Amino acid sequence: MKKTALITGISGQDGAYLANFLLKKNYRVIGTDRRSARDDKWRLKYFNIENKIIFEDMDLNEITQIQRIFSSYRIDEVYNFAAQSFVKSSFSNPLTTADTTAIGCLRILEVIRNLKKRPKFYQASSSEMFGEVLEIPQTEKTAFNPQSPYAISKLFSHFITKNYREAYNIYTSSGICFNHESPLRGEEFVTRKITSCLSKIQSGEISHFELGNINAKRDWGFAGDYVEGMWKALQVKKPDDFVFSTGRNHSIKNFIDEARKYLNFETKWHGSGLSTQLRRKNNNQIILKINKKFFRPTEVNLLIGKNSKAKKVLKWSPKTNFKELVKMMMLEDLKKHSR
Ligand code: G4F
Numbered sequence: 001m002k003k004t005a006l007i008t009g010i011s012g013q014d015g016a017y018l019a020n021f022l023l024k025k026n027y028r029v030i031g032t033d034r035r036s037a038r039d040d041k042w043r044l045k046y047f048n049i050e051n052k053i054i055f056e057d058m059d060l061n062e063i064t065q066i067q068r069i070f071s072s073y074r075i076d077e078v079y080n081f082a083a084q085s086f087v088k089s090s091f092s093n094p095l096t097t098a099d100t101t102a103i104g105c106l107r108i109l110e111v112i113r114n115l116k117k118r119p120k121f122y123q124a125s126s127s128e129m130f131g132e133v134l135e136i137p138q139t140e141k142t143a144f145n146p147q148s149p150y151a152i153s154k155l156f157s158h159f160i161t162k163n164y165r166e167a168y169n170i171y172t173s174s175g176i177c178f179n180h181e182s183p184l185r186g187e188e189f190v191t192r193k194i195t196s197c198l199s200k201i202q203s204g205e206i207s208h209f210e211l212g213n214i215n216a217k218r219d220w221g222f223a224g225d226y227v228e229g230m231w232k233a234l235q236v237k238k239p240d241d242f243v244f245s246t247g248r249n250h251s252i253k254n255f256i257d258e259a260r261k262y263l264n265f266e267t268k269w270h271g272s273g274l275s276t277q278l279r280r281k282n283n284n285q286i287i288l289k290i291n292k293k294f295f296r297p298t299e300v301n302l303l304i305g306k307n308s309k310a311k312k313v314l315k316w317s318p319k320t321n322f323k324e325l326v327k328m329m330m331l332e333d334l335k336k337h338s339r
Contacts, residue, residue: 004028004073006119008058008108009081013184014124016043018079018227023052025231030073032058033082043184058082060104066111075119077234078112080105083154086188087128090150091297098153105157109164109172120171120234123161126154127178127219127245127303137306140176140241147298158241165239173233178219178245178305180226181325183332190252191220191329194259199333201287202263208287212294214252214276217302221246222320222328232314245305246318256288258323262330 005022009015010031019029031044031053044050056072058065060082083101084090090097105123112118130138131147146152158174165172185192190211197209221244229244250258256278260267266281278288310316320328 002026002028003076005077006030006075007079008032012081013182013223014081014227016047016184017223019053020047020049021227023049030054030056032056034059046184060100060107063107066107070111070115077120079122080108081124087148087150088296090148094149097149101153102156106160112170113168118170122230122234123157123174125158125174125176127176127305128300129155129158130303131300133302137304139306140243140309147300171239173239174241175230175233176241176243177226178303180221180223182223183329191255194256195329195333198259198263199337203337210289210291213299216299217249217251219245219249219304220322220325221318222325225318225320229310229314229316232316236313242310243305243307244310245307247307249304250322258326259330262334
């Protein structure tokens with residue numbers, strides 16, 4: 001019989017990659033989000049799967065909506081991606097962030113706890129929970145030191161997921177995902193902002209763009225690889241927490257250096273600190289400046305994950321390396337913005 005998976009936050013990057021992956025495995029996929037988030041199904045259209053998904057409205061702030069979905073379908077696996085997932089916005093909207101990202105997860109778990117037949121539950125935990133890191137590299141055992149309302153909310157969901165596993169014997173697993181990117185990443189996140197803006201500069205749509213702290217380091221992987229790990233986390237006998245990462249990190253400046261190789265004009269760096277600029281080599285025109293407004297009140301400076309547990313237990317490892325990821329994102333954006 002076909003398995004049924006429920007993906008919350010279906011409109012996001014991970015929702016699209018996982019839905020595509022599960023449909024290929026012959027799952028019935030129910031996708032939920034807030035009605036307002038679904039105006040444009042561009043990510044699902046990218047895979048041509050927008051007509052293969054059963055869409056339902058489900059606001060994680062409304063427990064009655066969650067109850068209605070779980071009583072309407074016999075669900076085997078739940079993947080909880082729904083969240084206010086932009087770290088910077090969590091400083092301006094801490095209450096909404098906590099309500100959706102932290103308590104939203106608990107609302108689902110409470111509904112599951114009261115079901116006779118309980119589905120398996122996957123929680124999208126985040127490497128942001130490590131914050132100002134207390135150990136390098138970070139593993140499932142590294143102590144957390146979160147630096148934003150987003151990370152603190154994710155930490156709540158992470159621990160409540162573990163608590164429901166231990167207290168009620170519900171099959172719940174968490175994937176502590178390090179940054180994972182793709183051509184379907186939102187342009188508010190730094191990698192896609194870079195590939196999209198550089199492509200728009202090449203096509204003449206914009207003259208320059210601005211970034212915040214380009215010295216922060218992230219462990220960037222490909223979202224398409226990571227969703228396979230998430231699925232594997234629900235296929236093993238014992239539910240648990242797993243780090244999904246590449247084990248390598250790069251600064252945002254490194255990402256720009258790799259991305260600018262694909263431009264049809266040459267660029268060079270000028271200045272340092274807040275005066276850092278990237279300019280065109282031929283005419284000195286500034287194409288990238290630093291603007292303090294993109295800095296965060298508290299920053300996460302370095303993330304790098306150790307994925308040996310996922311490798312051993314789930315037989316998962318990332319297939320796409322940093323250079324391949326940047327190339328994939330740049331080529332897609334250059335194509336999108338070519339004249
Ligand atoms: O791309 P970012 O916004 O991702 P961030 O904050 O690491 O969070 C992402 O990854 C997490 C997993 O670790 C997820 F849980 C989370 O939901 C999200 O997907 O920023 C990356 C870095 C930061 O250090 C930021 O300060 O880039 C720096 N940055 C510099 N200039 C910028 C910018 N970030 C953004 N978004 N925009 C800038 O202009």
